[in-house]
Amino acid sequence: MLINYIFIPIIAAFFAYLLNKKGKYIGSIITSLISAYILYQLIGLYGNWSLSQNINLSIMGNDLQLLFANNPLSWLFGIMTASATLLISIFTIKSQENYKLSSAFNFNFLILFGSIIGVVFASDFLSLFIFWELMTWTSFYIISGGKKAMAKKSAYRYFVLSAVGAYTMLMAIFMIYSQTGSFAIAETANYLQGISTTHSLTLMFMLALPFLTKAGLFPVHIWVKGAHGNAPKEFSPFLSGLMLKVGIYGLMVVLFLLPFSKVIENTLSYRGLSVFSYLFALLGAITTVTGTILAIRQEDMKKLIAYSSISQMGYIIMGIAIATPLGLTGGLLHMMNHLIFKSAIFLALAAVIYRTGTTKMYEMGGLIFRMPLTFATYLTAIIALAGIPPTNGFISKWVIYQALIEKGYLFLAVAAFFGSIGSFMYVFKPLSTVFLGQLKPQHEKIKEVPFLMQVPMYILMILMVLFGVVPGIQMSIISKISSFVGMEAVNYSLFTIEGAYGAWNSLIIFNIFTGGFVLSLFVFILARKSKLVGLLDTYTSGEYMNDAEAYHFAYQYYRPFDRMFDSFAAKSLTRAYESLAENIAKIGNGIRKTVITGNGQSYAFYAILFFVILAIAGWII
Amino acid sequence: MINILTTALHFIGITIFSAALGLFFMGIARKIVARIQKRYGPPIYQPYLDVIKLFGKKAITHGFIFDFGTIMAFGGVIATLFFVPLGAWTLYSLNGTVVLIIYLLAIASLGMAMGTVGSGNPQASIGISRALTQMLGYELPYLVILFGLIYKYQTSSVFGLAQAQAGGIMNWNLFTYPVATVLAFVILIGMTGKKPFDAMIAPSEIGSGPVVESGGKYLGMMMLQKSITIIVELALFVNLFLGGADNILSFSIKMLIVWILATMVGSLFPRFKIEEGVKFFWKWPLIIAIIQVLFIIY
Numbered sequence: 001m002l003i004n005y006i007f008i009p010i011i012a013a014f015f016a017y018l019l020n021k022k023g024k025y026i027g028s029i030i031t032s033l034i035s036a037y038i039l040y041q042l043i044g045l046y047g048n049w050s051l052s053q054n055i056n057l058s059i060m061g062n063d064l065q066l067l068f069a070n071n072p073l074s075w076l077f078g079i080m081t082a083s084a085t086l087l088i089s090i091f092t093i094k095s096q097e098n099y100k101l102s103s104a105f106n107f108n109f110l111i112l113f114g115s116i117i118g119v120v121f122a123s124d125f126l127s128l129f130i131f132w133e134l135m136t137w138t139s140f141y142i143i144s145g146g147k148k149a150m151a152k153k154s155a156y157r158y159f160v161l162s163a164v165g166a167y168t169m170l171m172a173i174f175m176i177y178s179q180t181g182s183f184a185i186a187e188t189a190n191y192l193q194g195i196s197t198t199h200s201l202t203l204m205f206m207l208a209l210p211f212l213t214k215a216g217l218f219p220v221h222i223w224v225k226g227a228h229g230n231a232p233k234e235f236s237p238f239l240s241g242l243m244l245k246v247g248i249y250g251l252m253v254v255l256f257l258l259p260f261s262k263v264i265e266n267t268l269s270y271r272g273l274s275v276f277s278y279l280f281a282l283l284g285a286i287t288t289v290t291g292t293i294l295a296i297r298q299e300d301m302k303k304l305i306a307y308s309s310i311s312q313m314g315y316i317i318m319g320i321a322i323a324t325p326l327g328l329t330g331g332l333l334h335m336m337n338h339l340i341f342k343s344a345i346f347l348a349l350a351a352v353i354y355r356t357g358t359t360k361m362y363e364m365g366g367l368i369f370r371m372p373l374t375f376a377t378y379l380t381a382i383i384a385l386a387g388i389p390p391t392n393g394f395i396s397k398w399v400i401y402q403a404l405i406e407k408g409y410l411f412l413a414v415a416a417f418f419g420s421i422g423s424f425m426y427v428f429k430p431l432s433t434v435f436l437g438q439l440k441p442q443h444e445k446i447k448e449v450p451f452l453m454q455v456p457m458y459i460l461m462i463l464m465v466l467f468g469v470v471p472g473i474q475m476s477i478i479s480k481i482s483s484f485v486g487m488e489a490v491n492y493s494l495f496t497i498e499g500a501y502g503a504w505n506s507l508i509i510f511n512i513f514t515g516g517f518v519l520s521l522f523v524f525i526l527a528r529k530s531k532l533v534g535l536l537d538t539y540t541s542g543e544y545m546n547d548a549e550a551y552h553f554a555y556q557y558y559r560p561f562d563r564m565f566d567s568f569a570a571k572s573l574t575r576a577y578e579s580l581a582e583n584i585a586k587i588g589n590g591i592r593k594t595v596i597t598g599n600g601q602s603y604a605f606y607a608i609l610f611f612v613i614l615a616i617a618g619w620i621i
Numbered sequence: 622m623i624n625i626l627t628t629a630l631h632f633i634g635i636t637i638f639s640a641a642l643g644l645f646f647m648g649i650a651r652k653i654v655a656r657i658q659k660r661y662g663p664p665i666y667q668p669y670l671d672v673i674k675l676f677g678k679k680a681i682t683h684g685f686i687f688d689f690g691t692i693m694a695f696g697g698v699i700a701t702l703f704f705v706p707l708g709a710w711t712l713y714s715l716n717g718t719v720v721l722i723i724y725l726l727a728i729a730s731l732g733m734a735m736g737t738v739g740s741g742n743p744q745a746s747i748g749i750s751r752a753l754t755q756m757l758g759y760e761l762p763y764l765v766i767l768f769g770l771i772y773k774y775q776t777s778s779v780f781g782l783a784q785a786q787a788g789g790i791m792n793w794n795l796f797t798y799p800v801a802t803v804l805a806f807v808i809l810i811g812m813t814g815k816k817p818f819d820a821m822i823a824p825s826e827i828g829s830g831p832v833v834e835s836g837g838k839y840l841g842m843m844m845l846q847k848s849i850t851i852i853v854e855l856a857l858f859v860n861l862f863l864g865g866a867d868n869i870l871s872f873s874i875k876m877l878i879v880w881i882l883a884t885m886v887g888s889l890f891p892r893f894k895i896e897e898g899v900k901f902f903w904k905w906p907l908i909i910a911i912i913q914v915l916f917i918i919y
Contacts, residue, residue, distance in 0.1 A: 366741065368686055379735075388727050401720055405771050408918045410911065417764040418757075424727060425753045428734060432746055436686065436738040502718045502777040509721070512713060513728075515632055516700030520692045520842070527838035530680040530688075535741030538683070539833050553743035553750075560896040561754045 001045075002053045002068040002121050005038050005078075006131070009114035017107035024096055027106030031089035035113060039082035045070055049484075052123065066130075067184055069123040072480040076332075077120040077249050080339055084242045085113045087456040091347055092234045094452045095354050101145040105232065112138040116242070120249055125173040126183040128250075129166070132210065136162040139243060146230040154226030161223050165210030172206035189258050201276065204260045208251060215247030216310045217317060218287040222574045225294075228306030233353045236302055237346035240309040241339045248316055248335055255280075255320065256485040272407065273322060280321035285415035288314030292422035297562050297569055299555065301352075301430045302359050305345055308385065308426055311419050312338050318412055319400045325488045326406060326500060330399035332478050337384065337392040337467065344381035344460040348374045351449045351457070352434060361430055362554040366439030366535065370446040375435045377457040382427035384464045387420055390510045392467035395497065399490075402499035425558060433554035438535055440549055469510045470494055635710065636699050636849070642873060643848025644668040646855075649877070650884045657888050668848070672841050680837025683740040690736015691839050695846045697728030702849055705856045706780045706865065708872030718777040719767050722857060723760065729846060730756070733831055740834035748830020751895045752821035758899035759811040759818075762906035766801050766808075769914035770794070770861060779857065783865030793864040801913050802862045804906045806883065811902065812854050815887035820895045855879055 012034045020027030045051065052069035089109070096102040115138065118131030136159065144155035177183055180191045192200060209220075216224040224244075228236050254260065255277070273281075291311025298304035316338065319331025349359075351374045356364055368375045384393035397420060404413040448454070467474055472494035479489040491498040495507040536545055545551050556562065562569075595606075648665035655662025682688055703713045704722050730752070737745040771777045774785040786792045795802045811818040822830045835843050855876040859865065863879070866872035893901065 368739065369684060383728075383731070386727065386731075388724050388731065389721065394724055398718075398720060402777070405768055405777070408772050410765070410768060410914055410918060413768050414761070414765060414911070417761055421757045421760045421764075424731070425757060428731075428749070428753060431735065432738045432749065436735065436741075437743075437746065438741050499718075499777070501771055501775055502781075504718075504721075508713060512703050513696075513700045513725075515629075516698075516703075517692070517696035519633065519636060519699055520696035523695065523842060523845075524688065524692050524838070527676050527841070528679060530682040530837065530839070533681045533683065535683055537681075538740060538742040539744070539828055540742075541828065551741070551743060553746035557746075557750050558754055560751070560894070561757070561899070564896050564900065 001051065002070060003055065005041060006068075006114050006118040006121070008038065009034050009110045009117070013107045013110035013114075016110055017103050020103040020106055024099070024102045025093045027103060028089050028092040028096065031106055031110055031113075032086055032093070034110065035082050035085040035089060038113075038117070039079065039086055042075065042078045042082055045075060045078075064126065065124070065183075066122075066127040067124040068118075068121045068127065070121065072477060072484045073249070073252060074120045076336075076477055076481065077245070078117055080245065080336065081113065081116045081120065081242060084238055084339060084343060085109070087343065087459060088234055088238050088347075091350070091453050091456045094450045095234055095350065099232065101232075105142060105145060105235075108138040108142045109235075109238075112142070116246055119246060123185050124183040125169075125176070125185065125188065129170060129173060132169075132250075133166060135243075135246070136166065139239070142235050143227050143231045143239070146232050146235075150226060151230040154223070154230045158223040158227040161213050161220055162210065165213040165220075168206045169210045172203050175203065175206075185253065185257055192259050200260060204254060204258075204276070207258075208254045211247045211250030211254065212283075213247070215244055215251060215317065216287070216313050217247075218283050218290060218314075219573070221287060221291070221310050222577065224310050225303050225306045228309065229300055229303035229359070233302075233346075233350035236306075236350065237343040240306065240346055241343035244309060244313055245335055245339060248313075248320065248331075251280075251317070252320065252485075255323065256487075277321050277323055281318045281409070281412055284314040284317030284321060285412045286314070287311065287317065288415045288419035292419045292426065293565050294569065295426040296422065296429070296558050297565070298426075299361055300359050301349055301361050301434060302346075304361075304426055304430065305342070305349065308423065309338075309342060311423070312342070312385070314419065315397070315400055315416060318416065319403060322403060322407060322409065322412070323487075324403050324407060325482060325490050326399055326403035328482060328485075328487055329475070329478055329490045329497075330396055330403050332481060333399055333471070333474055334393075334396035336474055337396045337464075340460055340463050340467070341381040341384040341391075341393055344377050344457065344464065345385065347453075347457055347460070348378040348381065349430070351453055354449055354453070355446045356443060361433040362552075364434045364440065364443065365437040365552045365554060366435070366548075367443065367446065368435045369439065370443065371435075371448050373448055373454055373457060377461055378431065378435065380461045380464050382431060384468070385427055386423045390468045390506060390513050391464050392471070393464075395468065395471045395504065395506065398504055399497060399499060402501065406500035425561070429557045433552075433557060437554065438548040438552040440552075469506050471497055471504075471506060632703070635707075636702065639702055639707070639849050639852045640845045641669075642876075643850075643852045644672065644844070646851055646877065646880050647844075647848055649881065653881065653884045654888050657885070668844065672844050675836075675841035675844070676838050678837040680839055682839070683834065686739035687736050687834070687839075690732045690734070690739055691835070691842050693732025694729045694736065695732075695842045697725065697732055698846050698849045698853065701725040701729065701853050704779070705853055706783060706860060707852075707856055708866045708869035710869060711780055719771065719779055719782070719857075719861075720764075720777065722779065722853070723764070723767075726850070726853065729850065733843070733846070737831045737834060742834050744827040744833045745831055747827050748821045748823075748833070752831065754895055755811065755818060755821060755898055758902035759808045759906075762804060762902055762910045763808045763812075765907065765910040765914055766805055767861075769798075769801065769910075769917040772914075773917050779860050780865075783860040786864035790864070794862040795864075798862075798913065798917075800909060804910055804913075805858060805862060806879070806886075807906055808902070809854060809858050809879070810883050810887045811898070813851055813883065815883060817887060817890040817893050818898050820892055820898060823892065851880070852876070 012030055016027040016030040049071055055066040057064040112135055115131040115134035119128055122128040140155050140159045144152045176188050180187050213220045228240055231239055288311045291307045295304050295307035316331045316335050319327045353359060384391035387394045387397040472492055475492040482489045495505055497504045647668045652662045652665055701722055734749045738749055770782055774782055786794055832843050858879055859875045863875050866875060
């Protein structure tokens with residue numbers, strides 16, 4: 001059962017690779033069929049929470065067990081993975097017509113899909129690590145296949161950061177294994193209850209680091225911009241919508257399935273929350289603010305949305321780290337919603353790139369009259385992202401606010417408010433510069449994308465409004481997760497969620513919104529009909545204006561705002577890391593120069609020195 | 622059927638009342654500003670004449686997004702109105718929270734922004750970019766103050782917050798938290814786009830920014846939208862800091878007093894540059910608001 005869902009995609013990957021040579025659409029069709037099949041199978045697993053499976057291996061006389069089990073948390077992530085893969089592979093069937101590496105893309109994409117299923121259903125750290133590495137490798141290959149020259153460098157940066165995280169996790173896993181003799185998460189949890197606080201803290205940070213990296217949290221977020229911005233256009237939705245969430249999955253395992261929080265609870269606490277959990281939440285807050293400020297500055301639309309992803313991940317981490325029933329609910333809700341609206345945004349941008357071939361916002365404009373459906377998708381998605389009712393994004397943000405206010409975490413709340421209002425600014429920039437305004441003369445003949453590429457956008461649009469009106473669907477699985485991790489559930493019904501200081505009823509809000517809209521429409525229709533004129537026929541203070549290109553306000557849209565943060569943005573964390581690396585390289589070089597002299601006598605001296613040290617060591621021990 | 626019909630009539634009636642009240646307030650504001658500038662000023666009913674005239678005129682449009690944006694702006698603000706209690710009219714405010722109202726107002730702003738940028742006039746885009754920047758400036762301290770009030774009174778519904786101040790004038794937040802009230806008043810001036818914070822519409826500079834392309838019914842709907850927005854923002858202030866009211870008359874009078882004060886204070890100052898405005902909001906109101914809320918929490 002579970003193991004099949006991991007290995008079917010991995011085996012299918014080889015077929016996809018070979019068959020794709022015959023026609024560039026075959027690989028994507030195989031991917032979509034496989035993911036549809038697995039999605040269907042996983043839906044059938046709902047409620048079957050006792051399902052588990054093992055693989056027994058015997059390597060050099062050591063018995064190893066790889067454990068896989070189904071639980072509400074894993075199930076949710078499995079469903080999210082399968083649906084994201086399905087939607088993106090449907091999109092890819094048409095969009096990769098001219099992509100040279102499409103065989104490799106589908107090969108890696110299927111393996112990546114299988115490995116994420118493996119990560120989320122693994123119930124021991126060894127299999128989690130194995131599939132985690134497989135995931136990093138395959139996504140690294142996909143990112144480096146991006147069209148831009150920068151793609152390889154970004155992929156490399158992503159890979160190095162992931163590797164650092166993965167190896168600290170590996171060390172932590174072996175430290176635990178040496179004590180318990182088992183890799184299983186359940187036994188680790190038992191073991192952790194008996195150890196000292198310092199030890200437990202070390203283990204917590206070592207285990208959490210790869211997940212924080214993957215989730216794009218503040219000091220290790222630097223890979224996100226490059227990787228999202230330069231990855232193949234079809235992969236960015238997956239990277240942002242789903243792969244960041246796999247980091248959240250890992251963080252949930254560390255914070256909720258392992259009893260770290262109970263061990264640390266006895267140490268310092270701030271307003272009823274252990275300082276270390278608060279630290280995670282604070283990192284989330286910093287992430288939100290940084291992501292927002294940097295997103296507003298971007299001129300490249302994919303990088304802008306990449307920074308927005310960083311900022312939104314901050315919300316999710318804030319919600320999960322404060323570990324109240326409302327916080328957890330809000331974090332998980334926002335995670336699901338972020339998958340939906342961020343995939344929608346990136347798919348809409350991919351459609352734009354498919355037609356125009358550029359990601360620079362100031363090279364476009366006025367695409368709304370050429371690509372209305374893409375525009376509608378983008379508009380719905382940004383309404384959701386900015387958290388405006390009646391879409392899904394508002395509900396999750398509202399729950400997170402309630403959670404922050406309930407506990408009185410003022411500074412976290414300020415960051416959350418900043419990120420939310422700031423998101424109006426950065427999502428409006430592509431809307432205004434790419435879709436609205438003057439159409440560029442070279443884009444005069446652009447058409448809407450083919451039907452197959454529209455299908456995922458329709459589905460996502462429906463989902464955004466559906467979950468905005470009926471949050472009960474998402475809440476039913478979230479309440480299962482809450483009880484699975486031993487947390488009280490939040491009261492909810494199909495249309496309502498009860499916060500700490502007030503309830504939310506989406507049906508009434510939807511009705512009143514519709515009422516207002518209808519009334520406004522009546523006023524508009526009853527008034528006199530207006531005359532349609534062209535976009536160049538506007539008030540120009542008396543100037544003659546014939547050049548659409550010059551008559552479009554797009555470059556440095558928020559210059560007054562950016563001016564306030566110029567000095568902040570100049571302090572690049574990436575550059576700081578790079579200079580650190582350079583300095584280490586310099587020191588290494590210096591050591592090499594003094595040690596490797598090229599003189600035979602000094603090498604003989606090292607050999608003797610080595611034996612002397614060995615002898616002394618042997619004598620002491 | 623009868624039920625739906627009465628609800629619909631109720632809906633339309635309150636919308637018309639608020640739009641009319643808002644236009645009246647706008648007329649008063651024009652008169653006050655004129656008197657401060659030693660002019661005679663237009664009659665107080667001038668905005669009514671303007672709206673009637675505008676709906677009678679022929680208008681031009683720049684495509685469907687221009688229409689859609691205008692409809693969305695007006696529809697969004699009508700929807701917002703029904704979550705704010707107006708005196709004894711609680712409407713649907715029992716289901717509404719403060720945060721909801723702030724975000725519903727954003728629908729109207731987004732609609733207006735989209736429609737006006739859809740006209741293809743760069744002056745409109747500049748105006749919108751300024752308006753959104755300024756919004757980040759004033760919303761942040763405002764939400765911080767709301768955070769404090771919600772935490773203090775353990776409810777986030779506007780109606781509940783107004784009820785919490787019941788029982789005498791000294792229970793009003795104006796007297797219990799005077800600092801927060803003054804801050805919210807300054808923010809209100811920014812929210813309504815009054816004088817020191819009107820860089821986004823700057824008529825002499827960017828041709829009135831967001832409404833540069835609107836004429837005829839489009840401008841008429843924008844005026845109605847503006848008038849209801851004023852009512853929503855004032856009603857929010859009165860409910861949160863002046864204890865609400867038992868009936869619509871005294872509620873309107875409270876709103877009128879706040880409005881006149883805001884107009885007077887606003888017209889004393891020259892226009893801020895956009896980043897100066899944002900810096901101002903983040904320097905004084907935000908810092909003081911954070912200190913105030915820290916007092917409330919601890």
